[in-house]
Amino acid sequence: MAIDNHFLQKKVLQKDRLIAAFCAGTNMPFVYCDPVSFEDQVWIFSDEEGFKEFAQRFAGKKIELRGVSIQKNAYIAFFSSLVPIGITEIVFTENGASASIRLDQFVRRQDLSALPVYKRPLENPSLQLTGLYLMQEVRRQVPIEEKEDVASLNEEFMINLARSRFLMPIEVKKGGSGSVDEMIRKGQIGFVNLNMKNGDAFRPIFSDAFEFNKFKQNKKDFQALTIPFGGLKNALPKDVKGYILNPSGCAIVLMPDLLDKVMKNFAEEVQKGTEETHRIMEEQKTQAAAKPPVKAPVKAPVSQNHSKITRMPGSQDS
Secondary structure, X not given: OEOOOOHHHHHHHOOOEEEEEEEOOOOEEOOEEOOOOOOEEEEEEOOHHHHHHHHXXXXXOOOOEEEEEEEHHHHHHHHHXXXXXXXXXXXXXEOOXXXXXXXXXXXXXXXXXXXXXXXXXXXXXXXXXXXXXXXXXXXXXXXXXXXXXXXXXXXHHHHHHHHOEEEEEEEEOOOOOOOHHHHHHOOOEEEOOEEOOOOOEEEEEEOOHXXXXXXXXXXXXXEEEEEEHHHOOOOOOOOOOEEEEXXXXXXXXXXXXXXXXXXXXXXXXXXXXXXXXXXXXXHHHHHHHOOOOOOOOOOOOHHHHOOOEEEXXXXXXX
């Protein structure tokens, strides 16, 4: 059960550094579902010895964990990064004793319900979480018959795929201006591909702004196009093999046959997601048309997808 007070939260924040458990198979924090409370957890430790004892619990299952050192000035950034992947609890271990703390005792989201949907951060926590659980199991180095619940995890992941909208990186060519739709029609937008060592090309897509920005880093000319799952297949050119979801994170490959399977098996969810995306786009166009025209080029609203997170009392950056 999570401790609903600030004493332990402050104790954690006073540490000079923490060790977070990451899964080597996903390059992301190791997610763990508590068997009693069913809370989705990430584990942190006061020292390396505590982490090593924890990692040994999973070594027999061929789940490779690695300890990532989080410095004090990065605590808030780390806890904030757990919000879009659907984590609800932090488990802190020190001197062999563990206690859980709700994530919202470290970071609290601003209430964005009053904002139009197109101005809210694009996030898919259910998709992120089910993808992490699935990949943690799929990438275990054991025979396929020893992998647990893969079929049910895969179905849950595909349902969330069908419901989701994604961010696709684009580059506006020199001289490009106007709305994204207009620039696409004029051929003023280029799409970004990832080229593999064998020459195959894949197109990156992202579940949320946090993952997009990890990929973007210093490439300031990258912007984001929002696309529903139902639009992915038609947006895939013949010379591109498929998509890679969150390449700087879990890196899940979505091949055309998987896209077809989701479209067929979860057609109703795909349709709902597509209709919702179109509704949001029409709302955005209506709002834009109501404003006085501007001469400056209109860029894709990447900044609108940034998560807005407020520090909790007792939190600090350094």
